[in-house]
Amino acid sequence: MIKESKILDIASENGTPLIIIDHNQIKKNFEIFRKNLPRVKPYYAIKANPEPEIVKTLYKMGAGFDIASWEEFEIVYNAIEGMENEKDRFMNDKTIYANPVKRIDSLKKLADYSLRMTFDNYIEIEKIAQYCRNSRLVLRVDVPNLRSIVELSTKFGANQEICMDLINYAKKYGLYVEGLSFHVGSQCINIDNYAQAFKINRNIFKQAEEIGIKLKLLDIGGGFPAPYEEDVPSFESVAEVINENITHYFDDPDIEIIAEPGRFLVATAAVTVVEINGKALRDNKIFYYVNDGVYNTFSGTIFDHIQYHFKAFKTGELKESAIVGPTCDALDKISLNEHLPDLNIGDLIYSEKTGAYTNASATHFNGFPPAKIVHINI
Numbered sequence: 001m002i003k004e005s006k007i008l009d010i011a012s013e014n015g016t017p018l019i020i021i022d023h024n025q026i027k028k029n030f031e032i033f034r035k036n037l038p039r040v041k042p043y044y045a046i047k048a049n050p051e052p053e054i055v056k057t058l059y060k061m062g063a064g065f066d067i068a069s070w071e072e073f074e075i076v077y078n079a080i081e082g083m084e085n086e087k088d089r090f091m092n093d094k095t096i097y098a099n100p101v102k103r104i105d106s107l108k109k110l111a112d113y114s115l116r117m118t119f120d121n122y123i124e125i126e127k128i129a130q131y132c133r134n135s136r137l138v139l140r141v142d143v144p145n146l147r148s149i150v151e152l153s154t155k156f157g158a159n160q161e162i163c164m165d166l167i168n169y170a171k172k173y174g175l176y177v178e179g180l181s182f183h184v185g186s187q188c189i190n191i192d193n194y195a196q197a198f199k200i201n202r203n204i205f206k207q208a209e210e211i212g213i214k215l216k217l218l219d220i221g222g223g224f225p226a227p228y229e230e231d232v233p234s235f236e237s238v239a240e241v242i243n244e245n246i247t248h249y250f251d252d253p254d255i256e257i258i259a260e261p262g263r264f265l266v267a268t269a270a271v272t273v274v275e276i277n278g279k280a281l282r283d284n285k286i287f288y289y290v291n292d293g294v295y296n297t298f299s300g301t302i303f304d305h306i307q308y309h310f311k312a313f314k315t316g317e318l319k320e321s322a323i324v325g326p327t328c329d330a331l332d333k334i335s336l337n338e339h340l341p342d343l344n345i346g347d348l349i350y351s352e353k354t355g356a357y358t359n360a361s362a363t364h365f366n367g368f369p370p371a372k373i374v375h376i377n378i
């Protein structure tokens, strides 16, 4: 956690709204991941926070990257340092295009690469065969997303019944399926989702083996929860279940195991500082109107289903308060349930754990630009 005095210094130098991203915390999170999941190679899902400085830090730590579009490919390509020809090799070896349904213009631009890319349906195989046929395929399998905060299985993943048929269909098109991937849903607080996913994927590995196809990659996706609330399972407890399942089902050292962590690596690394622009009493509650909202940094309130909380730099008797954003839309309410001391126009407040799916999905609605971002401890 960044000290309050430091947050205030940086805010007075840069103004607000302001996101401060602490790279020491990102490095720490990455190390926790590596230490607890030694068999799993992390490919940072840059959708969680696509700041190039974050890509640089994680690249230096040895991460690979999960990209969801040509544009995210470019962010990684431009951020990594190295000789030009090594960059292409890095992109082929250490990135995965993990969007099961890809835009055709993205596929066309990647035609000269041999990237790993996920798919979960027949038409996608035909698209890849037509526009990007050097690709190495990874089949995204449907797995339970029960009680995960963001359920991805409602949109992606092939039912296990059709997986072998999809693998054979790809073969008919001359494409090679290297392995399987799954995603247990983002902010997965139900660890059993991982256990179920391993079991389902193991069965498909076996079915493939029975017809002479040796799959060699398992991508266990993202979902690793960030500690927004106290009752969120610890990374260690999630890792324990994953390690048990790897030992039980995937002990073959020839099978490469990768993951696509997004939120866990960056959520706790950022603090957002906002300024109070207005104050009104509504329903016996103090409404503070601040200069950042759900259309900007706090977009995760809507898209990511996360409840952000605020702290003041002042002390005093705590009063029931609401924090709402600057736009004219009534949806723009960040939190209706805060307890803060009495604050005045111009006072600053801050919200921790705002590094994932925040600035990544900020808009310019009502003319308000996204918050300034300052990186520290790079």
Ligand SMILES: Cc1ncc(COP(=O)(O)O)c(C=O)c1O
Pocket (backbone or CB within 6 Å): 045, 047, 048, 066, 098, 099, 152, 183, 185, 186, 187, 221, 222, 223, 224, 260, 261, 262, 263, 264
């Ligand atoms: C394919 C894929 N991989 C990885 C992630 C990152 O997930 P998380 O931030 O939960 O780790 C997502 C998030 O939506 C995703 O869709």
